[in-house]
Amino acid sequence: xxxxxxxxxxxxxxxxxxxxxxxxxxxxxxxxxxxxxxxxxxxxxxxxxxxxxxxxxxxxxxxxxxxxxxxxxxxxxxxxxxxxxxxxxxxxxxxxxxxxxxxxxxxxxxxxxxxxxxxxxxxxxxxxxxxxxxxxxxxxxxxxxxxxxxxxxxxxxxxxxxxxxxxxxxxxxxxxxxxxxxxxxxxxxxxxxxxxxxxxxxxxxxxxxxxxxxxxxxxxxxxxxxxxxxxxxxxxxxxxxxxxxxxxxxxxxxxxxxxxxxxxxxxxxxxxxxxxxxxxxxxxxxxxxxxxxxxxxxxxxxxxxxxxxxxxxxxxxxxxxxxxxxxxxxxxxxxxxxxxx
Numbered sequence: 222x223x224x225x226x227x228x229x230x231x232x233x234x235x236x237x238x239x240x241x242x243x244x245x246x247x248x249x250x251x252x253x254x255x256x257x258x259x260x261x262x263x264x265x266x267x268x269x270x271x272x273x274x275x276x277x278x279x280x281x282x283x284x285x286x287x288x289x290x291x292x293x294x295x296x297x298x299x300x301x302x303x304x305x306x307x308x309x310x311x312x313x314x315x316x317x318x319x320x321x322x323x324x325x326x327x328x329x330x331x332x333x334x335x336x337x338x339x340x341x342x343x344x345x346x347x348x349x350x351x352x353x354x355x356x357x358x359x360x361x362x363x364x365x366x367x368x369x370x371x372x373x374x375x376x377x378x379x380x381x382x383x384x385x386x387x388x389x390x391x392x393x394x395x396x397x398x399x400x401x402x403x404x405x406x407x408x409x410x411x412x413x414x415x416x417x418x419x420x421x422x423x424x425x426x427x428x429x430x431x432x433x434x435x436x437x438x439x440x441x442x443x444x445x446x447x448x449x450x451x452x453x454x455x456x457x458x459x460x461x462x463x464x465x466x467x468x469x470x471x472x473x474x475x476x477x478x479x480x481x482x483x484x485x486x487x488x489x490x491x492x493x494x495x496x497x498x499x500x501x502x503x504x505x506x507x508x509x510x511x512x513x514x515x516x517x518x519x520x521x522x523x524x525x526x527x528x529x530x531x532x533x534x535x536x537x538x539x540x541x542x543x544x545x546x547x548x549x550x551x552x553x554x555x556x557x558x559x560x561x562x
Contacts, residue, residue: 252498253491256292261487263323263480264298266311268432271301273456275386275511276326276476283478283503290495295488297324307432309334309412315481316376323484324381329367329475330413336374339367340477342555343383345547346419346540347533349473350562352385356508357561359383366554371479379485381478381500384507387450387515388470394439394446394463398529400424400536403467409435409447416448418543419471423536439463450474452511455518464526469536478503 265284271277284297305311311325312335329337330344342348349355358364368380397403404424410416412429420427425446430438438444440462447459448471454460478500485493519528548555 252290253494254292255290255294255489255491255495258291258294258489258492260294260296261492262296262298263484264300264305264321266305266314266322266325267299267301268303268306268308268311269301269453270456271299274452275450275507275514277301277456278510278514279384279503279507280326282506283499286499286502287496290499291492295492295495303433312376315378315479318377318483320483322481324478324480326476326478329383329477330411330416332371332477332479333413333415335371335376337370337376339370339551339554341415341547342551342558343367343475344413344472345415345544345555346471347537347544348555348558349475352473352512354562355385355473355475358558359504359508361561363554363557363561368477372482377482378479379482381480381496382504382507384476384478384504385511386474386476387452387511389448389450389472389474390454390469391446391448391467391471392454392459392463393465393467394442395465396527397446397465397467400531400539403446406445407443409438409444415543415547416472418547419540420448422539422543424539435459436462448472450515451518452514455522460522460526465529466522466526467529467531469531469533471536471540476507 265280267277267280269277271281280299280301284299287295287297305322308325308327308331311322311327312331314322315325316335328344329340333341364383368383371378371380391403391408393406400423406425407428408420408425409430410420410427411432417427428444430444435447436457436459439447439459446463449459454466460466488496
């Protein structure tokens with residue numbers, strides 16, 4: 222318990238330090254006065270815990286900044302820890318017009334199943350060679366094309382910012398020290414077809430399990446492993462039942478904050494502009510926080526886990542057919558992303 226408390230405190234301090242860099246951001250923006258506008262509450266859905274994950278802390282920071290920038294007229298009610306379901310449930314609610322959820326942080330892989338096919342390029346294995354590569358992309362005009370896709374294709378969502386929650390790595394409940402030893406293991410995946418294809422291409426057996434059931438599935442042996450960013454691996458206590466962490470970095474966890482058109486249209490123009498400013502700030506906040514959390518998490522876990530370094534070239538070679546098939550219809554667009562390294 223004390224170790225966990227120290228870690229949360231450390232992450233909170235990391236967040237506070239990151240916040241200090243925003244003092245000049247708003248000064249560079251002309252913030253409209255929304256203090257006299259009608260009060261609006263927006264429900265923000267997040268599947269991960271709020272205190273100990275990148276995405277959770279980004280959600281909290283976004284809510285605070287929206288409240289400050291709008292003079293308190295827009296309240297963002299962040300519902301974390303998956304209390305509103307999984308990401309697919311978020312999309313079903315928002316796209317279906319149910320109205321329980323106004324906005325959500327989604328993995329871009331989730332959007333690919335809802336009429337947003339270009340997003341698949343951002344979650345292919347080894348698309349981004351480094352964090353710098355991703356942030357070069359996120360700051361480019363090309364990123365806006367991906368941001369606009371949910372609105373242009375008609376799901377009734379609009380993108381507010383792109384970010385990342387860290388490189389995703391495989392972890393297992395039994396010792397694994399090489400790609401050869403992954404052969405035949407049952408590795409938990411979401412329903413994302415690209416991730417299913419990647420795990421199968423590595424020689425493992427992709428096994429779909431609900432995220433909320435993953436801890437128990439690892440503990441009982443329903444699956445032998447799974448994959449997640451390091452921060453989520455820690456925050457969800459997966460290391461307790463799967464203490465073997467393979468730093469393959471097969472995918473950067475690209476995220477997108479989206480809001481429904483229905484919720485957006487409830488806001489005044491001034492409130493909308495304040496939300497855009499808050500989103501821009503949170504993207505920078507995310508950039509500073511993500512790498513810090515990953516480094517601190519690995520240090521905190523220490524000898525509680527076994528960390529395995531791998532030669533990524535071998536893994537990339539195994540995935541080349543999956544990548545080629547997934548990029549066939551967007552070869553030029555994918556190459557444009559690669560050229561931003």
